[in-house]
Amino acid sequence: MDVVEYRVKILEEAESFRKEYERNLRPLEELRPEKPFTYISVGGGELGDLVLTAAKRELGGANGGIRTVAIDRYDGFPAQDVADHYEIIDMLNGDLLEKCIRKYVPNPEEPHAIYLEIERADTLRVFKLGKEEGYNVVSTPYAPLIGMDRLSTKLLFERVGVPVVEWQYADSEEELKRVAKDMGLPLIIKPIMTSSGHGTTIAKKWEDVEKAYEYAVKHARGKGDIVVVERYLEELKERGTEITQLVLRHFDENGNIVTTLLPPVEHKRPGATYHESWLPATISEAAVRKCQEYAKRIAEYLGGLGIYAVEQFVIDDKVYNSEFANRPHDTGMVTRWALEKDEGALHLLASIGLPLSKEVTRLKIKGEYCVAHVILAPHDLPSEEVPVLGWNAGRVYAYIRRKGYRGDVWYFGKPVAYPTRRMGLAVAYHEDIEEARRIAEDIAHFAEKNIRYKT
Ligand SMILES: Nc1ncnc2c1ncn2[C@@H]1O[C@H](COP(=O)(O)OP(=O)(O)O)[C@@H](O)[C@H]1O
Ligand SMILES: [Mg+2]
Structure with missing residues (x-):
């Protein structure tokens, strides 16, 4: 079977699995401490933290009938101290990961959910636990598998009929050159499985194309001899913008699974990683409608419960669908300050099957913008593991106050940092979007100067 046929088969399976799977889902009624619901977060960064703290904030934690387990690869990870149990393992090791899941959920009939917070885990092993043994992998076992693979993602988007940028794929250097000649420059060449721009080349000249294949394969996660080649949209940075369209799949008050669309989150990035995002988005109403309609189609094809995040490029009223993940998104952390409930709480509550009304996804700010801006470790840290000594919370809060x-x-x-590691977020509210962005950046830069590292 060739690489496309194989992926089309997975997409077909995902569709039939969804129907069967959703027929067996029931809304959650009672939570009982003596027989708690077990919620496992594979990955315990800030997005694991946001989801697991909701189990405590909103549902009373273990005494309220929901116990949490966080797994990550290093000691002191953000969700470690908020979870009832934690494990430190290499999540790419399928045997260890499976053992860990079975330790807390020996029997898949028990009430539980497994949330894959990151891609750096043995997704295939978790998929198998879901598909073959009935473990409850949020939102469905298929969604993480498809979302982490760029070729599967493109095929899914074409299947549900949502626009994508012109693209092809190549599985050798020769093939890449042929494809590039055929499409013409500029192009962006991406490994089939990566994130944060690793292994990606923006090819504006022929020399760039020549080096791109080897570079991509070297940086790919897992077995990655395929590259995805896209038309590079120069207008995107010049006059376009980027959207993360969040979608919530949840039970409604009548016991039906429904799709609720959140307000689109807008974000801008100088490079490939998350930099700043805000609500509400400044795009036209026509563009909002498209973003929402496309994201809905994608989420409904895969189904299940919880958050879907669809990354989209918007140029004027034209919307291109780029990537999706079936989990909260880093650009969506701004929901913590701008929506009735943050994306972590929405994900948790929806994915355990709690019936929710649409109101929980509403904007809570009125007549102003809310901007979140990353707080980063310095780019010139001397190593990949620099201990963090502390941060001056008092000075940061005083600065916000003093500046009005x-x-x-x-x-x-x-507990440790590497160059440009994400250490926190700064947030600002203002009626004027440019002013809100400026203030968030100013707070972020002040906070950056107030984190102490052992260098
Ligand atoms: N075809 C494209 N044209 C213009 N910019 C792009 C294109 N593809 C990606 N980008 C830019 O690079 C960023 C990262 O690309 P993405 O495909 O989301 O990869 P990653 O998995 O690394 O996040 C995007 O958010 C966007 O700013
Ligand atoms: Mg992306």
């Missing part, structure tokens, strides 16, 4: 800003910070509490 309406703002906030979220410090993640990571």
Whole structure:
């Protein structure tokens, strides 16, 4: 079977699995401490933290009938101290990961959910536990598998009929050159499985194409001899913008699974990683409608419960669908300050089957923008593992007050840093979007100067 046929088969399976799977899902009624619901987060960064703290904040934690388990690869990870149990393992090791899941959920009939917070885990092993043994992998076992694979993602988007940028794939250097000649420059060449721009080349000249294949394969996660080649949209940075369209799949009050569309989150990035995001988006109503309609189609094809995040490029009223993940998204952390409930709480509540009304996804800010801006470790840290000594919370809060800003910070509490590691978020509110962006950036830069590293 060739690489496309194989993926089309997975997509077909995913569709039939969804129907069967959703027929067996029931809304959650009672939570009981003597027989608690077990919620496992595979990955315990800030997005694991946001989801698991909701089990405590909103549902009373273990005494309220929901116990949480967080897994990550290093000691002191953000969700470690908020979870009832934690494990430190290499999540790419399928045997260890499976053992860990079975330790807390020996029997898949028990009430539980497994949330894959990151791609750096043995997704295939978790998929098998879901598909073959009935473990409850949020939102469905297929969604993480498809979302982490760029070729599967493109095929899914074409299947559900949502627009994508012109693309092809190549499985050798020769094939890449042929494809590039055929499409013409500029192009962007991406490994089949990566994130944060690793292994990606923006090819504006022929020399770039020549080096791109080897570079991509070297940086790919897992077995990655395929590259996806896309038309590079120069207008995107010039006059376009980027959207993360969040979608919630949840039970409604009548016991039906429904799809609720959140307000689109807008974000801008100088490079390939998350930099700043805000609500509400400044795009046209026509563009909002498209973003929402496309994201809905994608989420409904895969189904199940919980958050879906669809990354989209918007140029004027034209919307291109780029990637999706079936989990909360880093750009969506701004929901913590701008929506009735943050994306972590929405994901948790929906994915355990709690019936929710659409109101929980509403904007809670009125007549102003809310911007979140990353707080990063310095780019010139001397090594990949620099201990963090502390941060001066008092000075940061005093600065916000002194400047007369309406703002906030979220410090993640990571014990070690590497150059440009994400350490926290700064937040600002203002009626004027440019002013809100400026203030959030100013708070972020001030906070950056107030984290102490052992260098
Ligand atoms: N075809 C494209 N044209 C223009 N910019 C792009 C294109 N593809 C990606 N980008 C830019 O690179 C960023 C990262 O690309 P993405 O495909 O989301 O990869 P990653 O998995 O690394 O996040 C995007 O958010 C966007 O800013
Ligand atoms: Mg992306």
